[in-house]
Every structure is written in C-alpha cells, then in structure tokens.
Amino acid sequence: MKQRDFEQRHQQLWQQLENFLAGYRKNTATETGSDGRVDDLPASYRRLCQQLAVAKERQYTSQLIARLNQLVMDCHQRLYQQESVSSSRWLDYLFAGFPQALRQQARFVWLACALFLAPALVMGLGSYSNDALIYTVMSPEQVLQIESMYDPANRVLGRERGSDTDLQMFGFYIKNNIGIAFRTFAAGILFGLGSIFFLVFNGLFLGAIFGHITRVGFVSTFYPFVIGHGAFELTAIVFAGAAGLHLGHSLVNPGNQRRRDSLRGAARESMKIMYGTFLMLVIAAFLEAFWSSSTQVSIAVKLAVGSFFWLLVISYCVFAGRSRPSGPAIAGGRP
Amino acid sequence: MHKTIPATTDADAAAVIRDLDTLYEIETPEGIDLTTRVAGPLPRILAYAVDLFYRTVILIILGIAISVAGDAGVGVWLLVSFLLEWFYPVFFEVLRGGQTPGKRAFSIAVINDNLTPIGWGPSIMRNLLRFADFLPFGYFAGIISMTCSRDFRRLGDHAAGTLVVYREQPKTASGLPSVPPAAPPRGLQLQDQQAIVSLCERHRALSQPRQQELAELLQPLTGRSGITGLERLHGIGRWLLGARTVEETTPRGTTQAGDQ
Numbered sequence: 252m253k254q255r256d257f258e259q260r261h262q263q264l265w266q267q268l269e270n271f272l273a274g275y276r277k278n279t280a281t282e283t284g285s286d287g288r289v290d291d292l293p294a295s296y297r298r299l300c301q302q303l304a305v306a307k308e309r310q311y312t313s314q315l316i317a318r319l320n321q322l323v324m325d326c327h328q329r330l331y332q333q334e335s336v337s338s339s340r341w342l343d344y345l346f347a348g349f350p351q352a353l354r355q356q357a358r359f360v361w362l363a364c365a366l367f368l369a370p371a372l373v374m375g376l377g378s379y380s381n382d383a384l385i386y387t388v389m390s391p392e393q394v395l396q397i398e399s400m401y402d403p404a405n406r407v408l409g410r411e412r413g414s415d416t417d418l419q420m421f422g423f424y425i426k427n428n429i430g431i432a433f434r435t436f437a438a439g440i441l442f443g444l445g446s447i448f449f450l451v452f453n454g455l456f457l458g459a460i461f462g463h464i465t466r467v468g469f470v471s472t473f474y475p476f477v478i479g480h481g482a483f484e485l486t487a488i489v490f491a492g493a494a495g496l497h498l499g500h501s502l503v504n505p506g507n508q509r510r511r512d513s514l515r516g517a518a519r520e521s522m523k524i525m526y527g528t529f530l531m532l533v534i535a536a537f538l539e540a541f542w543s544s545s546t547q548v549s550i551a552v553k554l555a556v557g558s559f560f561w562l563l564v565i566s567y568c569v570f571a572g573r574s575r576p577s578g579p580a581i582a583g584g585r586p
Numbered sequence: 587m588h589k590t591i592p593a594t595t596d597a598d599a600a601a602v603i604r605d606l607d608t609l610y611e612i613e614t615p616e617g618i619d620l621t622t623r624v625a626g627p628l629p630r631i632l633a634y635a636v637d638l639f640y641r642t643v644i645l646i647i648l649g650i651a652i653s654v655a656g657d658a659g660v661g662v663w664l665l666v667s668f669l670l671e672w673f674y675p676v677f678f679e680v681l682r683g684g685q686t687p688g689k690r691a692f693s694i695a696v697i698n699d700n701l702t703p704i705g706w707g708p709s710i711m712r713n714l715l716r717f718a719d720f721l722p723f724g725y726f727a728g729i730i731s732m733t734c735s736r737d738f739r740r741l742g743d744h745a746a747g748t749l750v751v752y753r754e755q756p757k758t759a760s761g762l763p764s765v766p767p768a769a770p771p772r773g774l775q776l777q778d779q780q781a782i783v784s785l786c787e788r789h790r791a792l793s794q795p796r797q798q799e800l801a802e803l804l805q806p807l808t809g810r811s812g813i814t815g816l817e818r819l820h821g822i823g824r825w826l827l828g829a830r831t832v833e834e835t836t837p838r839g840t841t842q843a844g845d846q
C-alpha cells in the first residue's frame with residue numbers, strides 16, 4: 252500500500268488519539284470530552300501498534316514513523332499507569348506491612364542495631380570514666396552547650412522555651428533527624444559502607460553524650476527528656492541503617508541475579524522500611540518538641556510514659572501483623 | 587564486536603548505530619518496540635541548577651515573609667526547607683508527568699524504565715538516593731555513575747529503575763522542497779532511495795551549504811554540481827515520494843520510498 256493511502260485511511264484515528272492525549276495532558280478534556288472522545292482506548296491502542304509495526308515493516312518515511320512512535324508512547328503511558336495506593340492499603344501497611352518488612356530483614360536490623368549500640372556502649376562507658384574522651388567527637392563549645400541544655404539549675408529543659416519555640420524546635424528536629432535517617436539510608440548504596448559509617452558515627456556521638464551527662468550528674472533532667480522520643484527516634488535511625496545495609500548487601504552479594512536487578516529488588520524491599528521510618532521520625536520530632544521538653548509533667552510520669560513508648564515500639568515490631576499473611580509488595584512496588 | 591569491525595550488512599549497521607546512539611528501546615506487551623531518547627548529564631545538570639534556583643528563591647522569599655513571626659516562623663521555615671530538600675522533585679515528578687520546573691525548561695522527564703509514568707515509590711527512592719549521588723561533593727558519584735552506564739543512570743535511577751528521557755515536542759510536518767519532480771536514474775538501490783528521501787525530508791533542518799556538500803558526493807548520479815545538483819536530488823526525492831507534477835505539493839511524504 253502506498254504511504255499516502257495508508258495515511259489517509261488511518262488519519263482519523265490518529266487525529267482522534269492526538270486530540271484525546273492533548274486534552275488529557277492539559278487536564279481539560281477527559282474520556283467524556285466532546286472533542287477528544289476515544290471510544291475504547293485499549294482497542295485503539297492495539298490498532299495503532301499494528302499500524303506502527305506495518306509502517307516500520309514497509310519502511311515508510313521516518314517522519315511518519317516518528318509520529319506514530321510518539322503517539323504509541325503517549326498512549327502506552329496513558330494506559331499503563333501505576334495504580335494509586337488506596338487508604339486501606341496504607342492501614343494495612345501500618346498495622347502489618349511495616350513490622351513484617353522489619354522481621355523479613357531481621358538480620359540487617361540486628362546488624363544495624365549492633366553497629367549503632369556497640370560504639371555507643373564503648374563510648375558511653377569510656378566517657379563516663381574518662382572526662383576527656385567526649386572531646387574526641389565534639390568541640391568544647393558543643394560540650395558546653397549540651398551541658399547547659401540539661402543543667403538541672405535551668406528553669407526549662409532542652410533549650411530556652413516558649414510555645415512558639417516548640418514549633419521552631421519541631422521544624423529543627425524534622426529537618427535534622429529525618430535528614431540523618433535519610434542520609435544513613437541513602438549512603439548504604441555505596442556497598443553498605445555509608446550506612447555503617449553513619450550508624451557508628453551516630454552511635455559514638457550518642458554514647459559520648461550519654462556517658463558525659465551521666466558523669467556530670469544531670470541524670471534527673473537528661474533521662475526523662477530523652478526517654479520519650481528516643482523510643483521512636485533511635486529505633487528509626489537503626490531501621491534506616493538496616494534498610495541501607497540491605498541496599499549495600501544486594502550489591503556486594505547479588506546471588507543469582509545481576510547486580511542491577513538485585514539492587515532494584517532490594518530497593519523495593521527497603522522502601523517498605525523507609526516509609527515507616529519516616530513516620531516514626533515525625534512522631535519522634537513531635538514528641539521531642541512538645542512533650543519531652545515540657546516542664547509541667549513530673550519526672551516520674553515522663554519516665555513511665557517513656558518506658559511505655561519503648562514497650563509499645565518493641566512489641567509493635569515484634570508482634571504486629573503476625574496473624575496476617577505477608578501480602579504482596581505493599582508500597583514502593585510497581586504493578 | 588560491532589564497534590570494531592566495519593559494518594557490512596544492514597543489521598550490523600543498525601547495531602552500530604544503536605551502540606552509538608542514545609536510544610532506549612523496550613518491547614511493549616503488544617509486541618511493539620518503543621524507542622525514546624535518554625538525556626545525558628548536561629541537560630540534567632542544567633535542569634538541576636534551575637530547580638536549585640527556584641528552591642533558593644522560595645526559601646529566601648519565605649524567610650523574608652515570616653521573619654516577623656519570630657521563632658515559630660523559623661520552625662515553619664525549617665519545615666519547608668526540609669520538604670523542599672527531599673520532596674520537591676518527588677512532588678513534581680509524580681504529579682506533573684515526571685517534570686520538575688527545571689526539567690520542563692529543558693524538556694526532559696523522569697520515567698520508569700518500562701516507559702510508564704513514574705509513581706510515588708520509585709520517585710521517592712530516586713530522590714532519597716540523591717544524597718548518595720551527591721557524595722563526596724557536587725554530585726560526583728552521580729556523574730560517574732551516569733557516564734558509566736548505558737542509559738545515563740545515576741545511582742538513584744539504578745535503584746529505582748527510572749530513566750530521564752527527552753520529552754519530544756510534536757514535530758510540525760516540514761514541507762518538501764518546491765522543485766519539479768524528476769525521474770530517478772535506473773537501478774537506484776532501496777538504500778539510496780531512502781537516503782535521498784530523507785535528505786528531502788530534512789531540507790529545512792540542514793543548512794544549504796551542508797546540503798550542497800552532501801549533494802556533491804552524488805555528482806556521478808546527478809551529473810551536476812552545486813545548487814543545481816541539489817535541486818536535482820530534491821526532485822528525485824519528490825518523485826520517489828510519489829509526486830509526478832509540479833503542482834502536487836503535500837505536507838508529508840506521500841508514497842512509499844521503495845515500491846517493492
């Protein structure tokens with residue numbers, strides 16, 4: 252068939268599809284639009300695909316093939332869209348998917364835990380017994396600042412606080428802490444080394460502060476302050492590290508897969524952990540800004556609530572979603 | 587292998603072109619090969635610079651606007667800067683067809699590597715891994731990864747299974763040169779016919795001297811040199827596309843190049 256006849260025969264369909272897609276792109280006309288009406292997109296798309304194949308086979312001019320290729324591509328994108336995550340799936344993720352994902356990656360979680368806690372313990376004990384050790388990870392100004400933050404002689408906890416300062420600190424904790432978690436995760440793609448570095452570094456930092464503050468004797472202010480949000484914050488950092496280690500491991504030991512495929516699978520799995528981590532850190536920032544710093548609440552209540560939070564988080568990770576069968580990829584997966 | 591030995595057959599030539607070109611090709615479930623052009627580091631860096639500029643402007647304006655609000659304002663500012671840092675690209679990529687304002691300016695877009703629109707999961711993934719791409723400074727790792735991989739993927743693209751491709755603008759059909767059609771010489775190979783037709787098609791895209799230069803190569807065929815040789819080639823091209831009279835001017839090529 253001559254190209255001219257071919258074009259004339261199918262021009263109407265192409266024009267229809269082009270109008271429809273143009274309307275869709277501008278979000279003005281939809282399937283019901285009077286101008287760009289396409290009765291049955293899948294059927295039209297299949298016809299279009301066949302026409303493109305014919306045009307290529309008959310070696311019609313490159314302009315026509317380019318036009319058809321573009322049209323097919325646009326239809327393809329329109330047709331194969333990712334299904335959106337429904338609210339029930341989010342609930343499912345919250346109550347089952349996240350803890351299930353954690354248990355699936357248990358060995359990475361434990362590894363991250365060890366990488367975080369071991370340096371913290373060593374540094375904590377070290378700076379508890381040795382006054383100078385904290386200065387290996389912090390400058391004297393920082394140490395002074397932290398000491399003044401938790402000095403029981405202070406009227407307020409944390410930093411000087413008004414109610415609007417709470418909001419300021421909330422913003423600060425969100426930006427700072429979630430940023431740390433994201434970095435800990437992302438750096439894991441460098442064969443896990445980045446996650447290891449951030450976990451160990453944060454562990455050392457934390458251990459130094461714990462040891463030093465305990466040594467100085469600000470126990471009555473420091474522990475009630477950190478126990479509440481610590482349940483969410485410290486665990487979330489460990490989980491982010493675990494997700495990062497999982498990424499790194501998929502590159503170091505891809506098994507039977509190609510490294511690229513292995514990485515992609517690991518990325519999908521680790522995203523399940525990262526969504527939950529993000530949520531936990533938002534909760535932690537909220538608590539740290541509005542609860543931990545509160546001076547009205549007595550120390551006993553704070554310790555009790557803090558312990559309750561720890562219990563809650565741990566039992567959530569261990570027990571939640573046990574009864575349900577682990578579903579297919581919940582979030583982060585593609586159809 | 588194809589890169590080292592000279593191409594002898596069409597298949598070899600096609601393979602060499604595929605190796606050199608930045609075309610990305612997948613087969614759809616309908617059995618069609620879709621092709622698209624992946625974007626290299628330069629437009630992506632420029633697009634990033636544009637986005638960075640917008641983000642900075644937003645933060646500066648917001649900073650001035652809420653400087654009156656005191657500490658609470660600082661909190662809001664920090665919150666916004668956090669969202670801009672990590673989720674600015676995610677927002678646009680998912681809700682605006684894979685294009686941040688910067689990417690739109692350079693008409694490139696993010697897309698899944700099966701050429702479907704990008705969703706929340708992959709978009710969040712590739713933008714979280716931005717930090718790894720940034721290491722040790724200035725997107726060094728990302729640029730290394732891009733230049734080493736077949737489809738210019740940075741680390742985040744590898745993990746999320748995404749690509750950055752050119753969003754091609756719908757081409758306006760360029761008319762054919764308005765010269766009288768001329769019958770081609772006998773025994774013109776199909777390949778040569780296609781070459782002449784495509785020279786005809788691109789007569790607006792190529793500069794006149796370049797076209798003449800190309801036409802000189804075919805002097806044995808046309809028997810003329812300079813501008814007349816080029817016109818003769820244009821005429822042959824129009825003839826091959828089906829035009830037989832001068833008046834017949836259609837916007838697109840109308841007949842098959844090689845009637846076989």
